[in-house]
Amino acid sequence: MNIADLQKKLLAAARANPPGDRVPYAFEKRVMALLVARAATDYLALWVRGLWRAAVSCAVIALLLGAWAFFNPTASTNADDLSQNFENTLLASVDQSDQAQ
């Protein structure tokens, strides 16, 4: 068997029989539906990414404020005052009723 001739013959057979260009029914509708679904997924991903970024920023700010409150002595005094003031305000009505009795 002449291999080179067989190769030529088979390649000629492939050239003589080009594949069909038939497109399945409503193929373009299917592609458009997929594109819409993908866009919806993209919006969701965008939101999730934004929320993650916001969460990380908030965590960093909380850590910085915590460190600032921890290492700043005046801040701790202020915090005592604040808590005392808060307690006084909250219990003011009870104190008044005690004094009245």
Add this chain to the structure above:
Amino acid sequence: MEQTEADLIAAVLRGNAASFEPLVQRYSPRVFATARRYARRESEVEDIAQEVWLKAFEKLKSFRGEAPFEHWLMRLTVRTCYDFLRGHQRNRESPFSDLTEPENDWLERFVAQPETASENADAAKLLVERILERLSPPARLVITLLEIEDRSVKEIAQLTGWSVPLVKVRAFRARADMRKILAKMARDKYL
């Protein structure tokens, strides 16, 4: 009035996704015909065509309009088909003992009288598909583009993104690989 291709592309890029549909409708026959050269099952052909259009939509921003849209789309199609071939390498080592009767008959006719073996026979078409399936993905791609679709080396380089010397080297190797496969088929059948 029918919108031109450039109008449709500009509308899609402005955010009007619906303008993409006429492009899909217009060029899908070309995409399907190309995909059918590399995939045998119709479900695989549809998957390739779908992938091509999803990629085309995503990458439409990169289309600069210097060459026709069809050329850009064909580059994308050929590259998607190549990715498909790389992901679906099967039947490359199976023996040739399972040839069908018409395929065997065609080969017998070719051995006896090569000129009587018709190139239009279905058996020849099936046989060439079997041979192509046994080639490596780059060999199959280059044989299809160069020998079957009759494209120039330069065109293949543009379609595949390979350099011109690489296309030439791969074409040389692909022809040699094809001859090796044919020789193996002859051995399996006649020894």
